[in-house]
Amino acid sequence: MGNPVLELRKLSDVPLPAIIPAELGEPARQRALHFANPAARDGFVAGRIALQQFAASLLDVDSIRLTPDYRCPQCGPGQDHGRPGFMLDGGPAPLALSASRASGWVLLAGVVHPPQGFLLGVDLEVVGATDFAGFNDVALTEQEKEFLGAIPGAQQSRQRASLWARKEAWLKMTGEGLRRNPTDVDVLERDGLSDLDLSAHDEMDLVGAIATGWTGALQAADPRTTTG
Numbered sequence: 001m002g003n004p005v006l007e008l009r010k011l012s013d014v015p016l017p018a019i020i021p022a023e024l025g026e027p028a029r030q031r032a033l034h035f036a037n038p039a040a041r042d043g044f045v046a047g048r049i050a051l052q053q054f055a056a057s058l059l060d061v062d063s064i065r066l067t068p069d070y071r072c073p074q075c076g077p078g079q080d081h082g083r084p085g086f087m088l089d090g091g092p093a094p095l096a097l098s099a100s101r102a103s104g105w106v107l108l109a110g111v112v113h114p115p116q117g118f119l120l121g122v123d124l125e126v127v128g129a130t131d132f133a134g135f136n137d138v139a140l141t142e143q144e145k146e147f148l149g150a151i152p153g154a155q156q157s158r159q160r161a162s163l164w165a166r167k168e169a170w171l172k173m174t175g176e177g178l179r180r181n182p183t184d185v186d187v188l189e190r191d192g193l194s195d196l197d198l199s200a201h202d203e204m205d206l207v208g209a210i211a212t213g214w215t216g217a218l219q220a221a222d223p224r225t226t227t228g
Contacts, residue, residue, distance in 0.1 A: 005112075006122075007107075007108045008105060008108075008198065008208075009108065011046040011104050012104060014053075016046060021049075023049075023052065023063070023067075023068075024068060025070075025080075027068075027079055027080035028044075028048055031080040031081075047099060047106045051084060051108055052068065055095055055110065061088065066086040066087070066093060068085075069086055070084055073176070083097075083098075084097045094112060098120045098122045098173070100168070101124065105201075106124070107123070107208050109210060117214045118213075119173045119215060120211070121173030122209065123165045123172065124206060125164055125165040125206065125208070127207060129161060136160075139167070139183065141183055141184070144186060144187070144188060148160060158207060162209065166195065166209040169209040169211040173192075173212065174213070176225065191213075192211055192212045195209050196209060196210055
């Protein structure tokens with residue numbers, strides 16, 4: 001298995017059609033139609049188009065051959081949310097994928113022909129977005145709070161956002177999402193979890209994280225883990 005391919009793309013660079021395309025899949029198309037905020041709708045649509053184009057580029061196929069196939073560990077297949085995937089010419093596309101949007105950008109990650117049981121999750125966060133009263137108490141473990149408290153004040157905002165990016169990436173990878181209490185998930189040191197180097201985009205003040213793992217190993221380590 002090779003390393004995950006990563007791409008950080010500006011959503012405004014994704015051409016948007018005049019109408020919401022059927023290629024998004026009916027669940028995502030219906031979700032897009034219910035956005036009250038046009039900017040939020042456009043960001044959602046652009047992110048889905050970017051992911052489909054990314055998947056097509058990884059497989060070296062025309063994106064029209066791909067049909068979205070999102071699966072939620074709780075809700076099942078055919079969703080407008082959950083673990084992203086695609087059908088290729090009627091069969092499952094050989095991809096592990098993850099995506100995250102923040103502040104007009106989308107972070108994409110993928111592995112072609114992943115081994116059985118391989119899991120992937122990424123997250124993108126804006127520095128400062130987690131700087132509000134009460135965040136630490138509802139999002140961080142006691143060990144993470146102690147770690148953050150030892151960081152110089154000027155660096156705490158970036159480190160707090162990085163901790164949250166790690167946590168979101170991990171919970172996307174396991175399939176639990178925020179159905180699991182984030183204060184139960186310590187991300188200071190976990191195998192398969194790391195920060196991403198986004199220094200080329202420092203002007204946007206973004207942080208990111210990636211998590212990889214295996215279904216059997218995660219369930220053995222923590223029976224509460226849901227991996228689909």
